[in-house]
Amino acid sequence: MSKYRMASAPSTQVGQGGSLSRRTFLRGVSLSAMALSGSSLLAACGTEGAKQTAGSCVSEDLSASQKQLNFSNWPLYMDQTKVNQGGKSVTVYPTLQKFQQELDIEVKYVTDVNDNSEFFGIVRNQLAECESSGRDIFVLTDWMAARMISLGWLQKLDKNNLANVEANLVENLRAPSWDESRDYSVPWQSGLTGIAYNSELTSEVGSFEELLTRSDLKGKVTLLSEMHDTMMFMLLLQGADPEDFTSDEFGAAMERLQEVVDAGQIRSFTGNEYGQDLVKGNVVACEAWSGDVVQLQYDNPNIKFVAPEEGLALWSDNMLVPNKATHKTNAESLMDFYYDPKMAAELAAWVNYICPVAGAREEMTKIDPDLVENELIFPGDELMAKTYGFMGLDEKSEQDYQRQFAAVMGA
């Protein structure tokens, strides 16, 4: 007790003696805090538009002198194998290693894309300010690629460096509405969105209409929380064209979805986690991504993928080069390398998504003949004819549709 008293009493004396007292000190601290926060308040008065143009944000290409490349991709999206290195088991990427050896470019490969929106949130500030995002290539789904293009955040690719891509990109993916001549994007892998069901627990679910109305499925169905995927089916059910629809058609599709949700048919809206529920039997049928289903079938052969009668979604995850990436030519070398059918087949044999490279199917016969016949990796023309893309949306309608969709999900 006396110790405290000794310590505190004299300090006031010192203050009275003319030097800094506690009170003035605190006042000083809070004043400087206010000054600092005041200035940041001024800085925070509104934000500039985030849109960039080729003129407003010029990037430099150091590929000639720097043989390196920073590559951000989704997890489990690159063939990998474990090797023993100095007594430790290390994961390596065989095709990527080949690329590094052949072109003598050092690749820093990071699997830090887990979600399109989340990734957008990560690079948003840098790209809006025309600063480097620290990445030379990242891989994003169509609709997000479309948004990045309309914001002017991507570098235009040089077709002269993309001979394999020009030659081997499959026909259906050559002219998406949001990047008609593939000036900014090159598909990494593609996939289908359709229906998956557990054949042990239910009879075949052949159409989206069935999924939404069959009473034996009530409360055992999940849809994807990805607006573009789910609304594509709802639009098809309304007889609208998902590649070219009006906001009225969208509104009607949304109303139908609301009815289905209100009826208790839908257990939940999910991201990737539907796979676990489907294998465990918590869910018997759901809207699903083809590549996931191929993987799930290894664990549970009763999981089946159906191309719904209404049609299905064909989407791609695209390699993009952001503004201020300094190794664009190296990035183009990598894109072209993976459009060599041999490499594409090796990749597809591991990843199990749809391979966007023509000629990879022939190469696959040498790697894994079983996969050649798998329609979820090499879909036939008949299946491809039933696929749709989603209209590219401007920011305002994207925002508006996302808001409506979120409201129905959480109502």
Place this chain on the structure above:
Amino acid sequence: MSVADVGETLEGRTGKPPRKRARRSGWSTGYLLLLPGLLWLLVFFVAPTIQLAATSLYDSAGSLEAGYAMTWSFGNYLDALSTYREQFVRSLIYATTATGLALLLGYPLAYAIAFKAGRFKNLMLMLVIAPFFTSFLVRTLAWKSILADNGAVVETLKSVGILAPDGRLLATSVAVITGLTYNFLPFMVLPLYASLEKIDPRLLEAGKDLYANGFTAFRKITVPLSMPGVVAGTLLTFIPAAGDYINSELLGTPRQYMIGNVIDNTFLVQLNYPIAAACSVVLMVVVVVMVLLYVRRAGTEDLV
């Protein structure tokens, strides 16, 4: 010999009182030690909070493409509150329920560790902390297996008739609250243990000498003395639980979404930054006000 006495003898020995110098350096040292923390708070707390508050007042008609104008749109708050009232209320209900459950589970546990564990005390404390050795996500995902539709828990509940034959736990509020309770239980147990452990057992003996039975002694001695632990524990559980969005995301559905999910969705998916910021500010203000009222009622003299 008290501390003061020591000081005096020391002074006596050196002859001249070294008071002034010692005091002054001791005084400024205190503030110098505060400086790194204050700077940290300024840069990583005060500045972002102001930025957040500013964003919440931007014109919500703006867009990323065109930019946002500062229009002091207090209407954003009305918008946020009316659109997401349900999720706000749900967050508070879930967090309160989870805190109550954690207290019910945590108090006996902390009591047992403090008074009855004997040589197992350290082991039991270790076990309380053990979940922190794995990731929050992995632990929450594990609950998906535990509560699965055809898992043991649901089957048992169905067979004793607590759950309807077509009932389920996953994708319901029950699962979300269970997850919240589980995930924040250690934050309840540790402060409770700390304050229970400090209780002098002689007080309880004295109580018994005065003819208090076990329950009365518990009620009149243990409970009041453990109040700091209760207050600290409930705060440490309630505050993060109210803002949590992982449990409702993984164990619930969009129908169980809490305000954290709304902020996540409005910010990342809908790109409606002003509304997202307004929701964040409201959550912050509501939690701070509730905590202040609570602390004022419960008293904090013994907390610090």
